[in-house]
Amino acid sequence: MSNGSRAGGTLMKKQERQRYIRELLKANNIDKQEDFVILLKKEGITVTQATISRDIKEMQLIKVPATDGTYSYNLPVQKQLNTEKKLTKTLKDAFISTDVQNEMCLIKVTPGSGPAIVSLIEQMNYSFVFGTLGGDGSALIICHSNKDALKLSRIINEIVIE
Amino acid sequence: MSNGSRAGGTLMKKQERQRYIRELLKANNIDKQEDFVILLKKEGITVTQATISRDIKEMQLIKVPATDGTYSYNLPVQKQLNTEKKLTKTLKDAFISTDVQNEMCLIKVTPGSGPAIVSLIEQMNYSFVFGTLGGDGSALIICHSNKDALKLSRIINEIVIE
DNA sequence: AGTGAATAAAAATTCAAG
DNA sequence: CTTGAATTTTTATTCACT
The missing domain is CATH 1.10.10.10 (Winged helix-like DNA-binding domain superfamily/Winged helix DNA-binding domain)
Known part of the structure:
Protein backbone atom coordinates (compact mmCIF):
# COMPACT_ATOMS: atom_id res chain seq x y z
CA MET A 1 0.00 0.00 0.00
CA LEU A 75 -14.50 1.55 -29.23
CA PRO A 76 -12.01 -0.23 -31.40
CA VAL A 77 -13.75 -3.06 -33.23
CA GLN A 78 -10.53 -3.59 -35.10
CA LYS A 79 -8.45 -4.17 -32.02
CA GLN A 80 -11.23 -6.23 -30.55
CA LEU A 81 -10.71 -8.89 -33.17
CA ASN A 82 -7.07 -9.36 -32.28
CA THR A 83 -7.75 -9.25 -28.57
CA GLU A 84 -10.42 -11.87 -28.89
CA LYS A 85 -7.99 -14.19 -30.62
CA LYS A 86 -5.42 -13.74 -27.89
CA LEU A 87 -8.04 -14.24 -25.19
CA THR A 88 -9.20 -17.43 -26.85
CA LYS A 89 -5.69 -18.75 -27.11
CA THR A 90 -4.79 -17.84 -23.55
CA LEU A 91 -7.99 -19.28 -22.15
CA LYS A 92 -7.67 -22.54 -24.04
CA ASP A 93 -4.22 -22.79 -22.57
CA ALA A 94 -4.82 -21.81 -18.99
CA PHE A 95 -8.50 -22.20 -18.18
CA ILE A 96 -9.57 -24.29 -15.23
CA SER A 97 -13.06 -23.18 -14.23
CA THR A 98 -15.44 -20.32 -13.57
CA ASP A 99 -17.47 -19.54 -10.48
CA VAL A 100 -20.16 -16.95 -10.12
CA GLN A 101 -21.20 -15.30 -6.90
CA ASN A 102 -23.46 -12.29 -6.89
CA GLU A 103 -22.13 -9.89 -9.51
CA MET A 104 -18.69 -11.47 -9.54
CA CYS A 105 -17.21 -14.04 -11.85
CA LEU A 106 -14.07 -15.82 -10.70
CA ILE A 107 -12.05 -17.38 -13.46
CA LYS A 108 -9.60 -19.96 -12.19
CA VAL A 109 -6.58 -20.45 -14.38
CA THR A 110 -3.16 -22.07 -14.22
CA PRO A 111 -0.68 -20.26 -11.97
CA GLY A 112 0.74 -17.10 -13.49
CA SER A 113 -1.99 -16.60 -16.09
CA GLY A 114 -4.31 -14.49 -13.96
CA PRO A 115 -2.88 -11.09 -14.87
CA ALA A 116 -2.84 -11.87 -18.59
CA ILE A 117 -6.47 -12.91 -18.55
CA VAL A 118 -7.47 -9.82 -16.63
CA SER A 119 -5.62 -7.60 -19.03
CA LEU A 120 -7.26 -9.20 -22.05
CA ILE A 121 -10.72 -9.01 -20.53
CA GLU A 122 -10.12 -5.35 -19.79
CA GLN A 123 -9.15 -4.84 -23.39
CA MET A 124 -12.30 -6.52 -24.61
CA ASN A 125 -14.25 -3.54 -23.30
CA TYR A 126 -17.20 -5.68 -22.31
CA SER A 127 -19.92 -3.24 -21.41
CA PHE A 128 -21.15 -5.40 -18.56
CA VAL A 129 -17.78 -5.55 -16.83
CA PHE A 130 -17.40 -3.13 -13.98
CA GLY A 131 -13.91 -3.93 -12.75
CA THR A 132 -11.25 -6.57 -12.56
CA LEU A 133 -8.75 -7.95 -10.09
CA GLY A 134 -5.92 -10.18 -11.18
CA GLY A 135 -4.52 -12.84 -8.89
CA ASP A 136 -1.86 -15.36 -9.77
CA GLY A 137 -4.05 -18.33 -10.57
CA SER A 138 -7.31 -16.44 -10.89
CA ALA A 139 -9.05 -13.46 -12.40
CA LEU A 140 -11.88 -11.87 -10.54
CA ILE A 141 -14.24 -10.03 -12.81
CA ILE A 142 -16.75 -7.74 -11.21
CA CYS A 143 -19.79 -7.18 -13.38
CA HIS A 144 -22.73 -4.84 -13.04
CA SER A 145 -25.16 -7.55 -11.99
CA ASN A 146 -25.45 -11.23 -11.24
CA LYS A 147 -27.02 -11.69 -14.65
CA ASP A 148 -23.97 -10.08 -16.21
CA ALA A 149 -21.62 -12.27 -14.24
CA LEU A 150 -23.46 -15.34 -15.46
CA LYS A 151 -23.29 -14.00 -18.97
CA LEU A 152 -19.55 -13.58 -18.71
CA SER A 153 -19.18 -17.05 -17.27
CA ARG A 154 -21.10 -18.42 -20.22
CA ILE A 155 -18.96 -16.46 -22.68
CA ILE A 156 -15.75 -17.71 -21.11
CA ASN A 157 -16.89 -21.30 -21.19
CA GLU A 158 -18.03 -20.98 -24.79
CA ILE A 159 -14.64 -19.58 -25.78
CA VAL A 160 -12.88 -22.51 -24.18
CA ILE A 161 -14.92 -25.22 -25.88
CA GLU A 162 -15.16 -23.51 -29.27
CA MET B 1 -18.75 17.09 -69.96
CA LEU B 75 -8.94 1.09 -43.18
CA PRO B 76 -12.16 1.13 -41.21
CA VAL B 77 -13.04 -2.43 -40.27
CA GLN B 78 -15.92 -0.98 -38.31
CA LYS B 79 -17.47 0.70 -41.31
CA GLN B 80 -16.69 -2.32 -43.42
CA LEU B 81 -19.09 -4.43 -41.41
CA ASN B 82 -21.99 -2.12 -42.11
CA THR B 83 -21.07 -1.73 -45.74
CA GLU B 84 -20.90 -5.45 -46.21
CA LYS B 85 -24.39 -5.81 -44.84
CA LYS B 86 -25.73 -3.19 -47.23
CA LEU B 87 -23.89 -4.74 -50.15
CA THR B 88 -25.34 -8.14 -49.33
CA LYS B 89 -28.82 -6.76 -49.10
CA THR B 90 -28.54 -4.75 -52.28
CA LEU B 91 -27.04 -7.63 -54.23
CA LYS B 92 -29.64 -10.11 -53.07
CA ASP B 93 -32.22 -7.66 -54.28
CA ALA B 94 -30.78 -6.61 -57.59
CA PHE B 95 -28.25 -9.18 -58.75
CA ILE B 96 -28.61 -10.75 -62.18
CA SER B 97 -25.19 -12.10 -63.17
CA THR B 98 -21.46 -11.55 -63.36
CA ASP B 99 -19.16 -11.71 -66.36
CA VAL B 100 -15.40 -11.61 -66.34
CA GLN B 101 -13.23 -10.45 -69.19
CA ASN B 102 -9.54 -9.84 -68.70
CA GLU B 103 -9.16 -7.82 -65.52
CA MET B 104 -12.75 -6.64 -65.58
CA CYS B 105 -15.78 -7.94 -63.80
CA LEU B 106 -19.16 -6.85 -65.07
CA ILE B 107 -21.97 -7.17 -62.57
CA LYS B 108 -25.39 -7.07 -64.18
CA VAL B 109 -28.14 -5.84 -61.92
CA THR B 110 -31.72 -4.66 -62.17
CA PRO B 111 -32.12 -1.20 -63.76
CA GLY B 112 -31.18 1.65 -61.46
CA SER B 113 -29.09 -0.40 -59.06
CA GLY B 114 -25.75 0.00 -60.83
CA PRO B 115 -24.60 3.17 -59.07
CA ALA B 116 -25.49 1.85 -55.63
CA ILE B 117 -23.52 -1.33 -56.19
CA VAL B 118 -20.54 0.61 -57.46
CA SER B 119 -20.62 2.91 -54.49
CA LEU B 120 -20.77 0.01 -52.04
CA ILE B 121 -17.96 -1.86 -53.73
CA GLU B 122 -15.86 1.29 -53.61
CA GLN B 123 -16.57 1.54 -49.91
CA MET B 124 -15.53 -2.04 -49.36
CA ASN B 125 -11.98 -0.99 -50.11
CA TYR B 126 -11.15 -4.27 -51.78
CA SER B 127 -7.42 -4.20 -52.33
CA PHE B 128 -7.71 -5.93 -55.67
CA VAL B 129 -10.12 -3.39 -57.13
CA PHE B 130 -8.51 -0.81 -59.31
CA GLY B 131 -11.49 1.25 -60.41
CA THR B 132 -15.21 1.21 -60.99
CA LEU B 133 -17.75 2.45 -63.49
CA GLY B 134 -21.44 2.53 -62.70
CA GLY B 135 -24.02 2.09 -65.41
CA ASP B 136 -27.77 1.93 -64.91
CA GLY B 137 -28.21 -1.81 -64.96
CA SER B 138 -24.59 -2.74 -64.49
CA ALA B 139 -21.44 -2.14 -62.48
CA LEU B 140 -18.11 -2.53 -64.19
CA ILE B 141 -15.35 -3.31 -61.73
CA ILE B 142 -11.81 -3.03 -63.00
CA CYS B 143 -9.41 -5.16 -60.98
CA HIS B 144 -5.65 -5.41 -61.04
CA SER B 145 -5.58 -8.74 -62.85
CA ASN B 146 -7.77 -11.37 -64.41
CA LYS B 147 -7.26 -13.49 -61.33
CA ASP B 148 -8.56 -10.64 -59.21
CA ALA B 149 -11.58 -10.19 -61.44
CA LEU B 150 -12.40 -13.86 -61.07
CA LYS B 151 -11.96 -13.55 -57.33
CA LEU B 152 -14.39 -10.66 -57.20
CA SER B 153 -16.86 -12.55 -59.34
CA ARG B 154 -16.65 -15.45 -56.92
CA ILE B 155 -17.14 -13.15 -53.94
CA ILE B 156 -20.18 -11.52 -55.48
CA ASN B 157 -21.76 -14.86 -56.28
CA GLU B 158 -21.07 -16.15 -52.81
CA ILE B 159 -22.69 -13.12 -51.29
CA VAL B 160 -25.81 -13.64 -53.34
CA ILE B 161 -26.29 -17.29 -52.43
CA GLU B 162 -25.29 -16.97 -48.78
C1' DA C 1 3.16 4.90 -11.23
C1' DG C 2 -0.22 9.45 -12.99
C1' DT C 3 -1.21 14.07 -13.74
C1' DG C 4 -1.71 19.21 -15.28
C1' DA C 5 0.12 23.25 -17.49
C1' DA C 6 2.25 24.64 -21.23
C1' DT C 7 3.72 23.65 -25.74
C1' DA C 8 4.52 21.28 -29.97
C1' DA C 9 2.57 18.74 -33.43
C1' DA C 10 -1.02 17.24 -36.18
C1' DA C 11 -5.53 17.60 -38.15
C1' DA C 12 -9.72 20.07 -39.57
C1' DT C 13 -11.71 23.98 -41.42
C1' DT C 14 -12.15 28.62 -43.50
C1' DC C 15 -11.45 31.40 -47.02
C1' DA C 16 -10.32 32.43 -51.50
C1' DA C 17 -9.81 30.75 -56.02
C1' DG C 18 -9.68 27.65 -60.13
C1' DC D 1 -17.14 20.54 -56.75
C1' DT D 2 -11.97 20.36 -55.65
C1' DT D 3 -7.94 22.37 -53.88
C1' DG D 4 -3.99 25.10 -51.35
C1' DA D 5 -2.68 28.56 -48.09
C1' DA D 6 -3.50 30.17 -43.93
C1' DT D 7 -5.73 29.60 -39.74
C1' DT D 8 -8.13 27.48 -36.05
C1' DT D 9 -8.95 23.63 -33.52
C1' DT D 10 -7.74 19.51 -31.69
C1' DT D 11 -4.52 16.21 -30.12
C1' DA D 12 -0.03 14.51 -28.45
C1' DT D 13 3.94 15.28 -25.86
C1' DT D 14 7.28 17.51 -22.79
C1' DC D 15 8.51 18.99 -18.50
C1' DA D 16 7.86 19.54 -13.68
C1' DC D 17 5.70 17.88 -9.77
C1' DT D 18 3.78 14.56 -6.71
Missing part, protein backbone atom coordinates in the same frame (compact mmCIF):
# COMPACT_ATOMS: atom_id res chain seq x y z
CA SER A 2 3.03 2.21 -0.03
CA ASN A 3 3.58 2.77 -3.73
CA GLY A 4 1.41 3.94 -6.60
CA SER A 5 1.30 0.72 -8.54
CA ARG A 6 -1.01 -1.08 -6.14
CA ALA A 7 -4.72 -1.31 -6.52
CA GLY A 8 -6.43 1.02 -4.11
CA GLY A 9 -3.88 3.76 -4.62
CA THR A 10 -4.20 6.65 -7.03
CA LEU A 11 -4.18 4.05 -9.77
CA MET A 12 -7.79 3.29 -9.08
CA LYS A 13 -8.75 6.72 -10.28
CA LYS A 14 -7.50 6.03 -13.76
CA GLN A 15 -9.25 2.73 -13.98
CA GLU A 16 -12.48 4.25 -12.81
CA ARG A 17 -12.17 7.16 -15.19
CA GLN A 18 -11.59 4.86 -18.11
CA ARG A 19 -14.63 2.91 -17.12
CA TYR A 20 -16.64 6.12 -17.30
CA ILE A 21 -15.09 6.91 -20.64
CA ARG A 22 -16.26 3.58 -21.97
CA GLU A 23 -19.76 4.31 -20.76
CA LEU A 24 -19.77 7.82 -22.17
CA LEU A 25 -18.73 6.53 -25.56
CA LYS A 26 -21.83 4.45 -25.93
CA ALA A 27 -24.28 7.06 -24.70
CA ASN A 28 -23.01 10.24 -26.32
CA ASN A 29 -21.67 11.35 -29.61
CA ILE A 30 -18.26 12.58 -28.72
CA ASP A 31 -16.23 14.27 -31.39
CA LYS A 32 -13.43 15.82 -29.40
CA GLN A 33 -11.43 15.12 -26.30
CA GLU A 34 -12.67 18.24 -24.57
CA ASP A 35 -16.12 16.70 -24.60
CA PHE A 36 -14.83 13.95 -22.37
CA VAL A 37 -13.40 16.54 -20.03
CA ILE A 38 -16.77 18.27 -19.83
CA LEU A 39 -18.85 15.10 -19.46
CA LEU A 40 -16.52 13.68 -16.84
CA LYS A 41 -16.73 16.86 -14.85
CA LYS A 42 -20.48 16.29 -14.62
CA GLU A 43 -19.71 12.90 -13.11
CA GLY A 44 -17.48 14.60 -10.60
CA ILE A 45 -14.24 13.60 -12.28
CA THR A 46 -11.96 16.50 -13.06
CA VAL A 47 -9.21 15.93 -15.60
CA THR A 48 -7.53 17.80 -18.40
CA GLN A 49 -7.44 17.11 -22.10
CA ALA A 50 -3.87 15.81 -21.75
CA THR A 51 -5.06 12.97 -19.57
CA ILE A 52 -7.86 12.14 -21.96
CA SER A 53 -5.39 12.00 -24.79
CA ARG A 54 -3.36 9.49 -22.81
CA ASP A 55 -6.45 7.48 -21.93
CA ILE A 56 -7.49 7.36 -25.54
CA LYS A 57 -4.09 6.12 -26.54
CA GLU A 58 -4.08 3.51 -23.82
CA MET A 59 -7.62 2.35 -24.52
CA GLN A 60 -6.90 2.53 -28.21
CA LEU A 61 -10.04 4.45 -28.96
CA ILE A 62 -10.47 5.66 -32.48
CA LYS A 63 -11.91 8.81 -33.93
CA VAL A 64 -14.22 7.70 -36.69
CA PRO A 65 -15.38 9.96 -39.50
CA ALA A 66 -19.11 9.31 -39.72
CA THR A 67 -21.21 9.29 -42.84
CA ASP A 68 -22.97 12.47 -41.81
CA GLY A 69 -19.75 14.46 -41.89
CA THR A 70 -19.09 14.47 -38.18
CA TYR A 71 -16.47 12.66 -36.13
CA SER A 72 -17.01 10.44 -33.14
CA TYR A 73 -14.84 8.48 -30.77
CA ASN A 74 -15.55 4.79 -30.77
CA SER B 2 -19.03 20.72 -69.03
CA ASN B 3 -19.13 20.53 -65.26
CA GLY B 4 -16.87 19.07 -62.59
CA SER B 5 -19.17 16.36 -61.39
CA ARG B 6 -18.72 14.14 -64.39
CA ALA B 7 -16.27 11.31 -64.59
CA GLY B 8 -13.29 12.23 -66.69
CA GLY B 9 -13.11 15.75 -65.31
CA THR B 10 -10.86 16.90 -62.50
CA LEU B 11 -12.82 14.50 -60.35
CA MET B 12 -10.72 11.65 -61.61
CA LYS B 13 -7.71 13.02 -59.80
CA LYS B 14 -9.33 12.65 -56.44
CA GLN B 15 -10.46 9.14 -57.14
CA GLU B 16 -7.01 8.13 -58.28
CA ARG B 17 -5.36 9.76 -55.30
CA GLN B 18 -7.66 7.95 -52.93
CA ARG B 19 -6.81 4.71 -54.66
CA TYR B 20 -3.16 5.40 -53.97
CA ILE B 21 -3.96 6.24 -50.39
CA ARG B 22 -5.61 2.88 -49.98
CA GLU B 23 -2.54 1.18 -51.36
CA LEU B 24 -0.17 3.18 -49.20
CA LEU B 25 -2.13 2.26 -46.11
CA LYS B 26 -1.45 -1.38 -46.53
CA ALA B 27 2.22 -1.09 -47.41
CA ASN B 28 3.42 1.54 -44.97
CA ASN B 29 2.95 2.45 -41.38
CA ILE B 30 1.54 5.88 -41.61
CA ASP B 31 1.10 7.84 -38.44
CA LYS B 32 0.46 11.31 -39.72
CA GLN B 33 -1.18 12.97 -42.67
CA GLU B 34 2.06 14.57 -43.77
CA ASP B 35 3.36 11.07 -44.45
CA PHE B 36 0.69 10.69 -47.10
CA VAL B 37 1.75 13.98 -48.62
CA ILE B 38 5.36 12.78 -48.79
CA LEU B 39 4.59 9.29 -50.08
CA LEU B 40 2.18 10.61 -52.68
CA LYS B 41 4.78 13.03 -53.92
CA LYS B 42 7.01 10.05 -54.66
CA GLU B 43 4.18 8.71 -56.80
CA GLY B 44 4.07 12.00 -58.62
CA ILE B 45 0.95 13.25 -56.87
CA THR B 46 1.35 16.60 -55.20
CA VAL B 47 -1.20 17.57 -52.58
CA THR B 48 -1.31 19.35 -49.25
CA GLN B 49 -2.22 18.12 -45.81
CA ALA B 50 -5.58 19.86 -46.11
CA THR B 51 -6.57 17.63 -48.99
CA ILE B 52 -5.42 14.53 -47.17
CA SER B 53 -7.51 15.52 -44.19
CA ARG B 54 -10.53 15.73 -46.48
CA ASP B 55 -9.73 12.41 -48.10
CA ILE B 56 -9.41 10.76 -44.75
CA LYS B 57 -12.76 12.11 -43.71
CA GLU B 58 -14.36 11.00 -46.95
CA MET B 59 -12.77 7.56 -46.91
CA GLN B 60 -13.50 7.33 -43.21
CA LEU B 61 -10.01 6.23 -42.37
CA ILE B 62 -9.17 5.93 -38.71
CA LYS B 63 -6.07 6.69 -36.73
CA VAL B 64 -5.48 3.68 -34.53
CA PRO B 65 -3.34 3.77 -31.40
CA ALA B 66 -1.21 0.63 -31.65
CA THR B 67 -0.05 -1.52 -28.80
CA ASP B 68 3.55 -0.42 -29.29
CA GLY B 69 2.68 3.17 -28.49
CA THR B 70 2.59 4.43 -32.04
CA TYR B 71 -0.34 5.53 -34.18
CA SER B 72 -1.26 4.36 -37.64
CA TYR B 73 -3.94 5.14 -40.15
CA ASN B 74 -6.06 2.16 -41.07
